[in-house]
Amino acid sequence: MENNKKTYYITVGSGQISQLSTASAWDFKIEATDEEIVQLREYFDQVYSSDFQGFLRSHTPYVQYHYDRENDAIDDTNMKIYRMIYELGDEEAKEHIRTNQLMSKINEQE
Structure with a gap:
């Protein structure tokens, strides 16, 4: 089975996925298949949807x-x-993810 991985540049804050390193500032460089990018895009879409729901909920200030x-x-x-x-x-x-101790948080979810 062929690998077919391509290079992508990821900006987590905006949920941007690009194949152009010069298109805008980016946080991470990854090698991914089309299927993996579809999954990552779905995660970014979930964050956006939950964030919007949170915005609507934020008008109910008594929920901490x-x-x-x-x-x-x-x-x-x-x-x-x-x-x-x-x-x-x-x-x-x-290295960035290890340095910022995100791996321990990720491992807690498993």
């Missing part, structure tokens, strides 16, 4: 952050995103 399911969904999905970036990323991406 740690009791907010939308925030829990965003946190869980972000860990899935960082796990994928760690698995698919170059050494610099892996």
Whole structure:
């Protein structure tokens, strides 16, 4: 089976996935198949959807952050995103995730 991996540049904050390193600032460089990119895009879409639901919920000020399911969904999905970036990323991406102690949080979810 062919590998068919391509290089992508990921910006986590905006959920941007690009094959052009010069298109905009990026956070991580990964090598991924089309199927892996589809999965990563779905995770970014989930974060956006949960974030929008959280925005709507934010108009109910008596619900604290740690009791907010939308925030829990965003946190869980972000860990899935960082796990994928760690698995698919170059050494610099892996080092960034290790240095910022995201691996321990990712491993807690398993």
